[in-house]
Amino acid sequence: MADIWFSFPVQLLILHLRSNLLLIGSWIVLLLMLTGNMGRKLGLQYLFLDPEYLGEVNFWSFFFIGLAYGGFFMSWNLTTYLLSAQYFPFLATLSRPFTKFSLNNALIPLGFFVYYLVVIINFQAGYEKLSLDSVFLNGLGLLFGGLTLVSFYSIYFNYTNRDISYYKSDREMPPNLAKPIAPGRRRVDLDYIKLDNNRWKVKTYLNEAFQPRLVRSVAHYEARMLMNIFRQNHLNALLLQLITMVILLILGYLIDVPLFRIPAGASIFILMSVLIAILGAFIYWFGEWMLTIFVLLLVFINFVTSFEVFDHRNRAYGLDYLAEPVTYSYDTLESICYSDQVQLDKQETTRILDKWRLKMEPHTEGKPKMVILSVSGGGLKAATWTVHVAQTIDSLMGGQFLDQTVLVTGASGGMLGMAYLRELMLREKSGDSVNLYDQEYLDNIGKDLLNSVAFTIITNDVFLPWSRFEYRGNVYTKDRGYIFEQQLNENTDSILDKPLWAYHRAEAEARIPMIYLTPSIINDGRRLIISPQGVSFMMVAPVGLQKPESVEVDAVDFGWLFKHQGASELRFLSALRMNATYPYVLPTVHLPSDPSIEVIDAGLRDNYGILSATRFIQVFTDWIRENTSGVVLVQISSAPKIEEVAQNDGSGVIGSLFNPIGIAGKVFDLQEFEHDNSLGFIYDLLGPEQFEVVRFTYKPTGEYEAAVSFHITDGEKKDVLNAISLEENQESLRTLLRLLGKDGPLVSE
Incomplete structure (x- = not known):
C-alpha cells in the first residue's frame, strides 16, 4: 500500500489537489458539462455526446473532438509540468522527462476519457438509437483523434527537449544554461528539495512501457544542472504554447471556410486548453502576484479597447456608422x-x-x-x-x-x-x-x-x-x-x-x-x-x-x-x-x-x-x-406554460443566502x-x-x-x-x- 501511496501518479494527484485547484477546476467544469449538471437546458452535454461536422455526426466529427481533447490533455501536462516538475528533481535524471511526467500525470485525464467514452456509448446507443457499428466508429474516431495530437506533441518533445544524457556528454553547456541559477520565479530551492529527506517523496514511477521503476537519489547531481534541464524544458513548453496561439490566430482568418468549422465541443476543449495555458503562464511568471497582475491586466485591456482604433464592437450590417449618430x-x-x-x-x-x-x-x-x-x-x-x-x-x-x-x-x-x-x-x-x-x-x-x-x-x-x-x-x-x-x-x-x-x-x-x-x-x-x-x-x-x-x-x-x-x-x-x-x-x-x-x-x-x-x-x-x-x-x-414549483427546502444556511437571487x-x-x-x-x-x-x-x-x-x-x-x-x-x-x-x-x- 505504501508503494502505491508514494508512487509518482498518486503523489502528482495529491500535489494538484494541494496546489493546482484552479487547473483541476477545468476538469470539473468539463465533467459538469458532460453530465448535464451544468448547462443542461442549453444542451452543452450534446456538444460532446453528439458532435456535428459538415452536417453529419460520424467518425470525423468525433475525430475532431478527440483531436481537441488530445490538445487539452497536452495543455494540462505542459502547464502542470511547468509548475510542478521542479518538485520532483529525479525527473531531470531520466531520459525524456516530459514524456514520463505526462504518463504519470494521466490519472485525471484517463479517468475523464474512460467516463466520457462510456457516456457516449450509452447516449448514442440508448437515446440516439444508433447501430453498434456507428457507435464503434464514433468511439474509434474519438480515440484516433486523441492519439494523433498526443503523438504529434510526443514527436516534438522527443526531438527538442534535453535531458541528463545530453549534458553528461562531451558537449559544452550552452551559455544560457551555464549561468548561475537565480532564485526561481516560484522560489524553489532545488538544493533543498533534492535531498532525500526533504524532497517530495516518491518511491516509484511508470516508464514508457507502463512498468514501475524505482526512483533513484539525485543528491549527487549538481542543482544547477537539474534546474537548467527543467528551464530548457519549460522554455520549450512555453514556445509550443505560443505557437499554438499563433495558429489559432491564423485560423481566425479561415472562418468563412466550412471545412474549418469544427464541432462546438472541440472548440470548448480548445478554449479550455488556452485558458489553462494562460493561467499556468500567469502562475509561473508572477507567482503570488498573479491575482494582482491579472486584475491590472484586465483594467489595462478595458482601457486600451475603449479607444476607437481598438473598437471592435459588433455592428448591424447595412447601417452607416460614418454618418452623424x-x-x-x-x-x-x-x-x-x-x-x-x-x-x-x-x-x-x-x-x-x-x-x-x-x-x-x-x-x-x-x-x-x-x-x-x-x-x-x-x-x-x-x-x-x-x-x-x-x-x-x-x-x-x-x-x-x-x-x-x-x-x-x-x-x-x-x-x-x-x-x-x-x-x-x-x-x-x-x-x-x-x-x-x-x-x-x-x-x-x-x-x-x-x-x-x-x-x-x-x-x-x-x-x-x-x-x-x-x-x-x-x-x-x-x-x-x-x-x-x-x-x-x-x-x-x-x-x-x-x-x-x-x-x-x-x-x-x-x-x-x-x-x-x-x-x-x-x-x-x-x-x-x-x-x-x-x-x-x-x-x-x-x-x-x-x-x-x-x-x-x-x-x-x-x-x-x-x-x-x-x-x-x-x-x-x-x-x-x-x-x-x-x-x-x-x-x-x-x-x-x-x-x-x-x-x-x-x-x-x-x-x-x-x-x-x-x-x-x-x-x-x-x-x-x-x-x-x-x-x-x-x-x-x-x-x-406552467412549470412545477421548485423546491428550496433543506438548502442549508449558506445555500439559503442565494435563494432570493433565484x-x-x-x-x-x-x-x-x-x-x-x-x-x-x-x-x-x-x-x-x-x-x-x-x-x-x-x-x-x-x-x-x-x-x-x-x-x-x-x-x-x-x-x-x-x-x-x-x-x-x-x-x-x-x-x-x-x-x-x-x-x-x-x-x-
Missing part, C-alpha cells in the same frame, strides 16, 4: 410619439389591413377572423417546432393559415423559423417552384449554427479581430455575429440575404404577414421594433397619445430613429440575429446613436411576442371590431404572468367571443427535453416533431380549425 434620449422619443408621424404610420398599416380584408373575402363568409401568430424563443428547438406547427396548420387549412395571419411576433429561434417560412411563402406566391411543406425546409432550419460560432470565438473573438468585409458599401469587422449570419444564410440557401426594404412592398400589399422583430435595448430596457413599415404607433400605449405623459414610452421605432443611418438598408439577417442575440454566445449589437444603443435578445423583454401582439390589437381595436369577426392569437411555445432566473415565468395580465386586458377590450388564444406547446415525449441551443441532435429533433401528437396539441389543432371555419379530420404528425 442620432441622439438617443427620452426627449427624442417623445418628439416622435407626439407628432403627426404616428397617425401617418397608423394610416399606412390600416391600408395593409384593408388589403388583407379584401384578400380574405373570397375565402370566408362574412367577416374574417384575424390571426396573429406569436412564437417563442428557444434556439433551434423553437425554430424547428415553430416551422413544424405552422406547416401542419397551413397544410390542414389548404394553404390558408399563413394568408389569414396578419402579424408575426416573437423572439429568437421561433422568429428564425417564421422568417424562413414566410420567405418561402413569398417565393411560392411569386411563381417559384416551392412546396411549403417539404421536409427539406424543416431540415434546413434545424441545421447546426453553433459550430461556426464556437470556432470563431476561440480563433478570432478571444483575440482582437482584424478581418474585415464589405456589405452594401460599408465595411465591418468579422466576428461570431458575422459568422452566425453566414451560417444561417448557408443553411437556408441564401434566400434571407436581403435588405429590410425588400419586404416593404410584399407586406404593404398584404401578400405576406408583417413581421415585427423586437430586440431588447440594454441601455434602458425598451424594445426596439424593426419593421420595413412605419411602427411609431407601437412606441407607447394608445392612451399615451391621448393623454401625454400619462404612460412612459416603452419602445422605439427602428426605422424612424435610424432613417438617416440607412435603416431600410439593414441586412435582414442582421435583424434576425439582433432578435436572437443570446448573451455571450452572440455579441451584443451597437447601433449608430449617441449614446450608442446596445441591443440583445428579444427574449429579455418578451420571449413570446405577446407584448407586441397585444399592443397591436390595442392600437387597431376599432378597425378590428368593424372589419373582423374577432382575433385568434396563435401562440407557438417551445416550453411548457428569482432572477425566473425571467420567463415572470414574463408569462405579465403576459396573462395583458391577455386578460384584451379579453376585456374585445370580449371573450371576439378574442381567442390557442396554444401549441412543445413538451418532451421521451426521456430528455430538447435543449435551448443553436444545435439540435437527431434525437431531440424527433422528440420535437413528435410533440404535435400530444393530445393537448391535437386539441389545439381542432380548436383552431373550428375557429377558422376549417373543421375536418386531423393528420397527426
Whole structure:
C-alpha cells in the first residue's frame, strides 16, 4: 500500500489537489458539462455526446473532438509540468522527462476519457438509437483523434527537449544554461528539495512501457544542472504554447471556410486548453502576484479597447456608422410619439389591413377572423417546432393559415423559423417552384449554427479581430455575429440575404404577414421594433397619445430613429440575429446613436411576442371590431406554460443566502404572468367571443427535453416533431380549425 501511496501518479494527484485547484477546476467544469449538471437546458452535454461536422455526426466529427481533447490533455501536462516538475528533481535524471511526467500525470485525464467514452456509448446507443457499428466508429474516431495530437506533441518533445544524457556528454553547456541559477520565479530551492529527506517523496514511477521503476537519489547531481534541464524544458513548453496561439490566430482568418468549422465541443476543449495555458503562464511568471497582475491586466485591456482604433464592437450590417449618430434620449422619443408621424404610420398599416380584408373575402363568409401568430424563443428547438406547427396548420387549412395571419411576433429561434417560412411563402406566391411543406425546409432550419460560432470565438473573438468585409458599401469587422449570419444564410440557401426594404412592398400589399422583430435595448430596457413599415404607433400605449405623459414610452421605432443611418438598408439577417442575440454566445449589437444603443435578445423583454401582439390589437381595436369577426392569437411555445414549483427546502444556511437571487432566473415565468395580465386586458377590450388564444406547446415525449441551443441532435429533433401528437396539441389543432371555419379530420404528425 505504501508503494502505491508514494508512487509518482498518486503523489502528482495529491500535489494538484494541494496546489493546482484552479487547473483541476477545468476538469470539473468539463465533467459538469458532460453530465448535464451544468448547462443542461442549453444542451452543452450534446456538444460532446453528439458532435456535428459538415452536417453529419460520424467518425470525423468525433475525430475532431478527440483531436481537441488530445490538445487539452497536452495543455494540462505542459502547464502542470511547468509548475510542478521542479518538485520532483529525479525527473531531470531520466531520459525524456516530459514524456514520463505526462504518463504519470494521466490519472485525471484517463479517468475523464474512460467516463466520457462510456457516456457516449450509452447516449448514442440508448437515446440516439444508433447501430453498434456507428457507435464503434464514433468511439474509434474519438480515440484516433486523441492519439494523433498526443503523438504529434510526443514527436516534438522527443526531438527538442534535453535531458541528463545530453549534458553528461562531451558537449559544452550552452551559455544560457551555464549561468548561475537565480532564485526561481516560484522560489524553489532545488538544493533543498533534492535531498532525500526533504524532497517530495516518491518511491516509484511508470516508464514508457507502463512498468514501475524505482526512483533513484539525485543528491549527487549538481542543482544547477537539474534546474537548467527543467528551464530548457519549460522554455520549450512555453514556445509550443505560443505557437499554438499563433495558429489559432491564423485560423481566425479561415472562418468563412466550412471545412474549418469544427464541432462546438472541440472548440470548448480548445478554449479550455488556452485558458489553462494562460493561467499556468500567469502562475509561473508572477507567482503570488498573479491575482494582482491579472486584475491590472484586465483594467489595462478595458482601457486600451475603449479607444476607437481598438473598437471592435459588433455592428448591424447595412447601417452607416460614418454618418452623424442620432441622439438617443427620452426627449427624442417623445418628439416622435407626439407628432403627426404616428397617425401617418397608423394610416399606412390600416391600408395593409384593408388589403388583407379584401384578400380574405373570397375565402370566408362574412367577416374574417384575424390571426396573429406569436412564437417563442428557444434556439433551434423553437425554430424547428415553430416551422413544424405552422406547416401542419397551413397544410390542414389548404394553404390558408399563413394568408389569414396578419402579424408575426416573437423572439429568437421561433422568429428564425417564421422568417424562413414566410420567405418561402413569398417565393411560392411569386411563381417559384416551392412546396411549403417539404421536409427539406424543416431540415434546413434545424441545421447546426453553433459550430461556426464556437470556432470563431476561440480563433478570432478571444483575440482582437482584424478581418474585415464589405456589405452594401460599408465595411465591418468579422466576428461570431458575422459568422452566425453566414451560417444561417448557408443553411437556408441564401434566400434571407436581403435588405429590410425588400419586404416593404410584399407586406404593404398584404401578400405576406408583417413581421415585427423586437430586440431588447440594454441601455434602458425598451424594445426596439424593426419593421420595413412605419411602427411609431407601437412606441407607447394608445392612451399615451391621448393623454401625454400619462404612460412612459416603452419602445422605439427602428426605422424612424435610424432613417438617416440607412435603416431600410439593414441586412435582414442582421435583424434576425439582433432578435436572437443570446448573451455571450452572440455579441451584443451597437447601433449608430449617441449614446450608442446596445441591443440583445428579444427574449429579455418578451420571449413570446405577446407584448407586441397585444399592443397591436390595442392600437387597431376599432378597425378590428368593424372589419373582423374577432382575433385568434396563435401562440407557438417551445416550453411548457406552467412549470412545477421548485423546491428550496433543506438548502442549508449558506445555500439559503442565494435563494432570493433565484428569482432572477425566473425571467420567463415572470414574463408569462405579465403576459396573462395583458391577455386578460384584451379579453376585456374585445370580449371573450371576439378574442381567442390557442396554444401549441412543445413538451418532451421521451426521456430528455430538447435543449435551448443553436444545435439540435437527431434525437431531440424527433422528440420535437413528435410533440404535435400530444393530445393537448391535437386539441389545439381542432380548436383552431373550428375557429377558422376549417373543421375536418386531423393528420397527426
